[in-house]
Every structure is written in structure tokens, then in C-alpha cells.
Amino acid sequence: MADISRTTILKTTTDLETNLKFLNVELNAIKAKFIAANREGANKPAQYGADQEYTELFKVGPVVSDLVDAVKRLENEMADLHRYIGEQLGRDPNVAEMPATVKLGGSTQMSSDANGDISLSTIQMLYLAVGALFLAAAALFYFSKKLPQGKDDSEFLKAPKAMTALLVMTVLLVGSFYFIFDQYKGEPNNEVILNLTIFSLIAVVGTLLVSNKLAAKDKNNWGAMQYPQLVLGMLAIFTYVGVEVTIQSNLGELLKVNLGNGLNPIGLPSMSDSEIAPLISMYWGGLMIGRWAGAIAVFNPVGKLKTWLYILVPYAAFGVVLFVNSISGFDVSVLYWFALCVAIQIGGFFLGKEKPALTLKIFGFLGVVSVLVGLFSSGQLALYAFLSGGLFCSIMWPSIFALSIHGLGKYTSQGSSFLVMMILGGAIIPPLQGKLADIIGIHSSYWIAVACFVYLAFFAQKVGKILNLK
Secondary structure: OOHHHHHHHHHHHHHHHHHHHHHHHHHHHHHHHHHHHHHOEEEEEEEHOOOOOHHHHHHHHHHHHHHHHHHHHHHHHHHHHHHHHHHHOOOOOOOOOOOEEEOOOOOOEEEOOOOOOOHHHHHHHHHHHHHHHHHHHHHHHHHHHOOOOOOOOOOOOOOOHHHHHHHHHHHHHHHHHHHHHHOOOOOOOOHHHHHHHHHHHHHHHHHHHHHHHHHHHHHOOHHHHHHHHHHHHHHHHHHHHHHHHHHHHHHHHHHHHOOOOOEEOOOOOOOOOHHHHHHHHHHHHHHHHHHHHHHHHHOOOHHHHHHHHHHHHHHHHHHHHHHHHHHOOOOOOHHHHHHHHOOOOOOOOHHHOOHHHHHHHHHHHHHHHHHHHHHHHHOOOOHHHHHHHHHHHHHHHHHHHHHHHHHHHHHHHHHHHHHHHHHHHHHHHHHHHHHHHHHHOOOOOHHHHHHHHHHHHHHHHHHHHHHOOO
8 A cells, every 4th residue: 555655656756757847848938939029029019909819928928938937947946856756765655754854966065945946044154254244344443553544624615616517417317217117117218228227337437538528628626526537436346236146146147047958158057046046245354355365454563474375364254155055055066166256366466566547457457357257168277267256356545546546645645535426337238238138148247247347457557657556
């Protein structure tokens, strides 16, 4: 009787798994047809009014797309369940419940949710770790005796022309984003949203370049914006924050995409949220690694101690990232080889010789190379290349800031305020890449990151010449 039960159970799960595979194939065919039709005529519905098939596809396409993803997840879960039942029935026919964790394929998978989503307890653990790091940083600054006062009593000078230019830019951005958000009240038009996002980018870049050109003719009332290094620096901060955010914002979706063969665009198996989580944390951890290394100079070490700190501190930070992910229940073995990327960053620090222009130029170049490798390679190499973007972005903010306010004199405070305003790049560049991804594919959309790193390297070269820095 037990044998009959086992056979019946295994046959049932096998049939379910087979039916799901057939269903997934059929749904993918419908999805592909919808995508093709949508690309050809989604923005010209009037031309397809008489085409009932297209009209139906246009209506059901998004639903089918979501259904394909859901069925694929269910198919994967059924395959895991089938394998588990087969193993358990061979050992203990009386097993009635799934354990908290199930050994699949030789590794322990998180069972927080059936679809591989991350559990609340895991998220809480990560936030507790982040809080501990903030406390450690606070203690570090509290007990340090070599830090400056951080107080500026200088007068904030007026610059009416500069403020007018920034006000015009703000009005253009508010108007643009109003119409973007308005699109999402109904069925959003991707072409309109893309055009509005491009307009936002042009509004920022155009306003700053025109302002600097006008200031070059007449410096009166332009304040800090009369200095080309500041204007170029404002664009650099805009670009830096944009590329820093956009790489990771779209990376999760890149790794989730299933091209129909179970693989994502970089040739790795399509990933779940729980698989992606440690990778994204490593990206942001790369930023922490670089900034820990950059903070070494604050304590003014000398000689061999300084050299060893530049080697050991990044790997200490790398170890923190691995440890936090490990105690959160994630498999960190996939991150071990990322240590080679950390070594490249350390080499960049030594080559930069603590010179902002040279350092920024080197890391801008490394950023370009990393994204190009991610675009033209596949597998783990491509994954590490995209993740290393965090490493190479890590030291850019202080380098850009130092170069931008160099030589501003009494306008230093004003220029610093203008620079901070430009973090709005994080609200424009990622959506621009996202909408571009809808047209050319999410993998190819990373050419935007290449363009951003190219500008940052150009900024370092250009401002180095303006300031006559060696």
C-alpha cells in the first residue's frame, strides 16, 4: 500500500510539473507575440483599430506577461517539491511536513516564501547590522581628536542670476515630472515618459551650460557659477549620483529576466529575490569598502602603516559585508571571487596617490571598463563587472567635491550648496535607463552607465587642466 501511495504521489507531481512546462511554453509564445506587436504599434493604436487580434493582444499582453512569470515560479517550485518528495519517500514514507529548510541541489535554500522572496526577519537583521555600523561610525568620530570643527561662519553671498537659472531649471523639472506622474493615472505611454525624462536631462544640462557661458561674459551676480570647475562639477555630481543609483536599481531586474531558456541576459540562471539580495548588498558594500579606504587619510598615518591600512581596511570592510550576509542566511560563496575586484580598487588607490583629479580619472576609467566588460562578457565575469561599479563609484564624491570648490574663495559655501542640489541625478538617470530598457533591452540600457563614467573621467581631465593640477 505504501508503494502504491508513493507511486501515486510521484506520478501526480510529475504530471503537474509536465503540464506546467507545456503551459509555460504556450504562454511564452503568446507573450512573444504581444511584445512584437506592441513594439510595432503600441504607440499608434489608431492604425490597429480594425485589427481585432492586435487589440486583444494589447489588452491581455501585460496580464499574460505576469502570468508567465508566475507559472515559471510555480514550475520551479514544483520541480523542487518533486525532487524533495522523491528523496523523502525513499527514506521515510511517514514524512507529512516540509522542514524549515530543504536541501536542494546540495545547498540549503531559504524557505521564507515559496517564490524565493526574502523574509521579514532577514530584512530586520540587515537593518540591525546597518544600525550597528552607524553607531560604530559615530563612535569613531566621537573619539577622534584630529577632526576639524566642521563649522563655517562665513557670509553666504548672494547670486541673483545663478538663483534665477536654478529656479528656471526647477520649474522645468517640476513641470516635466508632473506630466510623468500624470501618465501613471491610466495606461502609461512609454514613449511620452521617455521623452519627458530626456527633457528633464536636457533641462539640467542645458541650464548649467548656458549659465556658465553667460557668466563667462559677465561675472556680476553669478556668484560661484562664474567658475567653470563648479558648473562642470555640478554636472559631475549629477552624473555620479545617477550612475551610482542606476547600476543597482536595474541590476536586480537584469538578473531576474528569463529569456525563455532559464537564463538571464548575462548568461546566468534567472535569479529569485533571495539570490539577488546578497549581490545587491555587495554592490552597496563596494561603496562602503572604498569609503573606508578613503577615510584612512583623515587619521594621517605615515610610512608602512599607511600602505598596510590601504590593503587591509578594504578587505576588512569586504569581510563585514560577507559576515552580515552570512548571519542573514544567504549563501556568500558566490561573492568570494569579488575579492579580486577589491584588489583592483586598492591598486587604483595607490595609482591615484591621494590626488583628486588623478584618482577620479583612474576610477572613471575603471568604471567605463567594468560596465563594458559587463556588456560584452557573460556569466560570473559579467556579474562581478557590474557589481564592481560600486567599488569604483565609492571615492568619486569627495574627489568631485574637492575639485569643484577648488579656488572658489568667498564663494566656497555657495558652491558647496549648489553641488549638493545636483543629487537629483539619482531621480533622472535611473528612470531614463529604465525607459530605455523597454526599447532596447535592459542589458543594452547599461550603455547609459558607460556614458556617465566617460563624463566623470572627462571632468577629472578637464578640471585638472583648468586648475593646472599635476
